[in-house]
Amino acid sequence: MKFFIDTANLDQIREAQELGILDGVTTNPSLMAKEGITGRDNILKHYVDICNIVTGDVSAEVIATDFDNMVKEGEELASLHDQIIVKVPMIKDGVKAIKYFTDKGIPTNCTLVFSAGQALLAAKAGATYVSPFIGRLDDISTDGLNLIAEIRLIYDNYGFETQILAASVRHTMHIIDCAKLGADVMTGPLSSIEGLLKHPLTDIGLEKFLADYRKGN
Numbered sequence: 778m779k780f781f782i783d784t785a786n787l788d789q790i791r792e793a794q795e796l797g798i799l800d801g802v803t804t805n806p807s808l809m810a811k812e813g814i815t816g817r818d819n820i821l822k823h824y825v826d827i828c829n830i831v832t833g834d835v836s837a838e839v840i841a842t843d844f845d846n847m848v849k850e851g852e853e854l855a856s857l858h859d860q861i862i863v864k865v866p867m868i869k870d871g872v873k874a875i876k877y878f879t880d881k882g883i884p885t886n887c888t889l890v891f892s893a894g895q896a897l898l899a900a901k902a903g904a905t906y907v908s909p910f911i912g913r914l915d916d917i918s919t920d921g922l923n924l925i926a927e928i929r930l931i932y933d934n935y936g937f938e939t940q941i942l943a944a945s946v947r948h949t950m951h952i953i954d955c956a957k958l959g960a961d962v963m964t965g966p967l968s969s970i971e972g973l974l975k976h977p978l979t980d981i982g983l984e985k986f987l988a989d990y991r992k993g994n
Contacts, residue, residue, distance in 0.1 A: 778956050779833075781964035783944070785812045785823060789967045790830050796970075801833035803886070803908075803944065803964040805864070806840065821857060828858040836886045836906075838864035839874075847874040855883045862886045862905060867895045872902050879903030886942065893927040900937040906962065911955070912945030921945070922954050929959045949973055 779800035782793045785808040793799040804827070809815070814823045824837045837857070839850040847870060851863040855878075863878055864886045865871045875885045879902060886906040887899035891914060899907045909928060911921025928941050943955040946965030949972030955963050 778960065779940075779962040780970060781833075781836075781942070781962055782967055782970065783808070783946070783964040784966065785809045785814060785827075787826060787830065790827060793967055793970060794831055798970070799831060799833065800962070801835060801860075801862075801964075802827050802831055803836040803864070803942075805838050805888075821854075824854070824861065825857055828860045831860070833860065834862045834884070834906075835860050836862045836864040836888075838888065839866075842866065842868060842870065844870040844873050844877075847871065848877055851878055851883065851885075852881075864888050864908075865904075867891075867899060872898050875899060875902040875904050888944070891924070893924065893931055896924075896928040896939075896941075897931055900932060900939040904939050906940045906942040908942045908944040908964075910945035911943055911951060912947040914945075915947070922951075922958060925955055925958045925960050949975075 780798050781801040781803050782790060782799060783803045785804045790802055809820055814820055828835050837854040839847045841847045841850050854863050855861050862884045865874050866889050867887050875887055878885050884905040886908055887904040888908045890896050890907055890909045896907045909924045914921035925943055940961035942962040942964060943960040944964050946952060946963050946969055949969050952963050952969060
């Protein structure tokens, strides 16, 4: 399972990279704005800064919602760095754009996916990644994890190579559950990743080991 961090915060990205388990980064205009990154030139520069920190894929999102401008923006984003994955929304023109990028050899991440049917279309168009938003489904009392299971079954049935990128991961148990269901990738905040480190018995055991060591010194 690949671990991506969902942020535009360079310090958090560095911290995750230094942990040694980071496989990539996802971000979006909202996360950019949260870090005070606004304006086209600043956003493009920030994507490059992220690529210079990590060794894996970095999803960069198009803002346009029509085919021609999605293609224009996507090609510009892809030219920034060879780690860039063009992030395209799950809309009709988005599917067309994904197919265009696929034919051009440009990797894509189909975002804002909330149904198995949408994920099937993204895979048919050749998306590199598909991003079902499990946390946002949970927010409206719908089982986001069930969507991961449905997509996994469909992709396995037909041998689709599109990777399931579980997005909108909110907490540590989301990561564990997605791993059980066979998601290829998860993306979430640093806190959810670091939560995997924690167990009270680890803390108790370490405290006892150190106490016993100090008795002999």
